[in-house]
Amino acid sequence: MNTSQQISQILTTIQSFQIIQCQMHHEKVAVDVEGNPIQNALDDTLVFDRVNLCDLHLRNKRLGCAHSGVNIKFERVLEELKTIVPQCTNQISEFKNVFNSTVTKIYALDHKVGYLEHDIALCALNFDTIGKDKLEQSLRKLKMDHSQLMNKLSEIKSDIEQVVITESNYSQI
Numbered sequence: 001m002n003t004s005q006q007i008s009q010i011l012t013t014i015q016s017f018q019i020i021q022c023q024m025h026h027e028k029v030a031v032d033v034e035g036n037p038i039q040n041a042l043d044d045t046l047v048f049d050r051v052n053l054c055d056l057h058l059r060n061k062r063l064g065c066a067h068s069g070v071n072i073k074f075e076r077v078l079e080e081l082k083t084i085v086p087q088c089t090n091q092i093s094e095f096k097n098v099f100n101s102t103v104t105k106i107y108a109l110d111h112k113v114g115y116l117e118h119d120i121a122l123c124a125l126n127f128d129t130i131g132k133d134k135l136e137q138s139l140r141k142l143k144m145d146h147s148q149l150m151n152k153l154s155e156i157k158s159d160i161e162q163v164v165i166t167e168s169n170y171s172q173i
Helices: 003-016 070-084 086-125 129-171
Strands: 039-042 045-048
Touching (some): 003 070, 045 086
Antiparallel strands (some): 039 045
């Protein structure tokens, strides 16, 4: 396979990755038909059920997902890209660094949202509407932060695609 074909193939691979504004829905506490949090006791600890993760097939394409190896797959594609277009190694390395930093922030948000959802469910069980309202306000802020980070991932992916397209056009000359 020549360089032009390799570049075209890697562009297709990069384009297959998605950025979805899921708002970390999977961290939400599951509720029963009456809207009450579904709970279990585990060694004197109250544990809440969570809504299901999205399908594994989807998670394997969605960048930023904290519950999948998709981000590592994307990094591997970037490493492969560096070998195909070594003249762009520095630029691709910078993209990879920004990507990793952004994903790390998403992972941290994922944990914070999970804890907040747990605390909101506790407030619901205890009929603490004031506490619940305050926590939900914090949750909205975290979800806005998540949205901004996902937008950043979208920009990074788009910038990488543009570099690959440029290199593809250059390699065909």
